[in-house]
Amino acid sequence: MAQSVADKFLEDSKSKSFDLRHRQIINTNIDKYNLAFERGISKFQDLENSKKKANLIKWKTIENLDRYLLDFEANFTRNGGQVIWANDAEEARQEIAKIMEMHQAKSVVKSKSMATEEIELNHFLEKKNIETIESDLGEFIIQLLDQKPYHFVTPAMHLSLEDIAKLFHERFETPLEATAEELTMKAREILREKYAAADIGITGANFLVADSGSIAITENEGNARLTTAFPKVHIAVVGIEKVIPSMNDLDLFWPLLASHGTGQNLTVYNSLISGPRKAAEADGPEEMYVILLDNGRSNVLEQKDQRQGLYCIRCGACLNVCPIYQNIGGHTYETTYQGPIGSLISPHLNGMKEFKHLSYASSLCGKCTEVCPVGIDIQKMLLLNRRDAVQENLSPKMEKKAWGMFTWAIQKRRIIDFFGGKTKNFFIRNFFKKAWGEQRELPKLADKSFSQQYKERKKNS
Numbered sequence: 001m002a003q004s005v006a007d008k009f010l011e012d013s014k015s016k017s018f019d020l021r022h023r024q025i026i027n028t029n030i031d032k033y034n035l036a037f038e039r040g041i042s043k044f045q046d047l048e049n050s051k052k053k054a055n056l057i058k059w060k061t062i063e064n065l066d067r068y069l070l071d072f073e074a075n076f077t078r079n080g081g082q083v084i085w086a087n088d089a090e091e092a093r094q095e096i097a098k099i100m101e102m103h104q105a106k107s108v109v110k111s112k113s114m115a116t117e118e119i120e121l122n123h124f125l126e127k128k129n130i131e132t133i134e135s136d137l138g139e140f141i142i143q144l145l146d147q148k149p150y151h152f153v154t155p156a157m158h159l160s161l162e163d164i165a166k167l168f169h170e171r172f173e174t175p176l177e178a179t180a181e182e183l184t185m186k187a188r189e190i191l192r193e194k195y196a197a198a199d200i201g202i203t204g205a206n207f208l209v210a211d212s213g214s215i216a217i218t219e220n221e222g223n224a225r226l227t228t229a230f231p232k233v234h235i236a237v238v239g240i241e242k243v244i245p246s247m248n249d250l251d252l253f254w255p256l257l258a259s260h261g262t263g264q265n266l267t268v269y270n271s272l273i274s275g276p277r278k279a280a281e282a283d284g285p286e287e288m289y290v291i292l293l294d295n296g297r298s299n300v301l302e303q304k305d306q307r308q309g310l311y312c313i314r315c316g317a318c319l320n321v322c323p324i325y326q327n328i329g330g331h332t333y334e335t336t337y338q339g340p341i342g343s344l345i346s347p348h349l350n351g352m353k354e355f356k357h358l359s360y361a362s363s364l365c366g367k368c369t370e371v372c373p374v375g376i377d378i379q380k381m382l383l384l385n386r387r388d389a390v391q392e393n394l395s396p397k398m399e400k401k402a403w404g405m406f407t408w409a410i411q412k413r414r415i416i417d418f419f420g421g422k423t424k425n426f427f428i429r430n431f432f433k434k435a436w437g438e439q440r441e442l443p444k445l446a447d448k449s450f451s452q453q454y455k456e457r458k459k460n461s
């Protein structure tokens with residue numbers, strides 16, 4: 001019988017959690033992030049107020065999503081761009097293929113985009129013999145390894161400098177002891193030619209600005225700018241939840257994203273692109289398309305209680321503070337969006353039946369909610385997902401039986417007190433050890449129950 005997604009998740013979690021090298025790399029990288037993050041948020045005069053404001057703007061936008069998307073479409077079209085609506089991954093891929101055919105495109109340069117990861121665009125284009133190259137350094141490394149991003153902000157977070165130097169040595173014959181700067185220069189040298197030669201540039205976008213009909217791209221390497229400036233055609237694949245009402249809102253969202261994503265005041269490059277090149281402009285594409293991707297987002301929107309999940313600006317802060325993510329790593333989730341926010345939205349994007357287990361992969365410590373710059377109550381939403389899974393009758397039979405027995409027994413004090421601690425511990429050790437996990441010590445129950453001890457003490461006092 002094929003292994004279920006949930007069983008694979010448990011198996012991979014178990015092995016990753018005890019992979020000490022993995023833990024060391026992640027701890028080092030997250031320590032660096034933490035330092036930068038503290039510096040980044042210290043620049044806000046009143047961070048809590050900024051978060052509240054961001055939450056309010058996102059609430060207003062998501063509650064009126066249809067209106068803002070139509071505004072974006074009207075304004076972007078007026079600027080000379082074309083908007084394509086894609087219900088799912090297949091529709092998005094086919095629309096991209098049509099544009100490729102129309103332009104007889106043979107090569108694509110891409111900048112980092114989780115929406116294109118979601119629709120598995122690279123493999124689709126490869127099958128069509130279209131050369132596709134990732135231009136973001138982290139994504140470029142991941143592409144060389146044929147892996148998926150480990151983290152949606154820092155895709156190669158699980159690799160050390162030595163790992164990358166070894167990879168470049170094998171692929172491009174750079175010295176094994178090459179420094180980070182030397183490796184970056186090598187990647188730049190390879191990529192430069194690709195920008196100039198590519199037929200089409202593909203990007204995502206961090207925001208869709210409704211009132212100006214623009215896309216906003218945030219980055220640190222300048223690669224997205226080159227991706228959108230050189231090729232004659234630019235396609236942006238963007239999730240529908242990325243819309244914000246006005247250009248003025250960037251004043252709030254850009255610093256929130258930069259400080260929570262990488263600890264910067266602002267990222268090095270912030271581009272606003274409002275359609276194809278105009279007659280008097282020196283660079284930019286001749287044609288520009290924005291693919292508005294639903295791909296399950298309407299399912300999140302349908303959840304009145306959990307639609308807050310769509311407020312996410314993908315800063316990655318909740319991943320970095322999550323004790324589960326730090327232990328099991330990003331690949332274990334087997335979803336485009338990992339960590340707490342991934343656990344919240346993936347069951348709605350990819351199916352509650354297959355992905356409900358992710359909502360249980362949380363200690364509910366609340367750190368994710370505490371750091372979220374748009375104030376998503378993540379741990380509460382995870383509990384609501386669990387509620388939905390139970391209400392939809394998706395819990396395994398054994399679990400239902402176990403809870404049924406527990407509920408029956410716990411309501412009968414005489415039965416609970418009839419067995420002593422030794423019997424109870426024997427029962428737990430023999431029937432629950434597997435579910436508890438081999439690496440954890442089972443708690444030992446006292447010889448007498450709390451109720452018995454309480455009564456005794458009261459009697460003796």
Ligand code: SF4
Nearest residue numbers: 312313315316318372
């Ligand atoms: S849920 Fe909040 S903290 Fe997590 S990635 Fe989204 S915006 Fe950032």
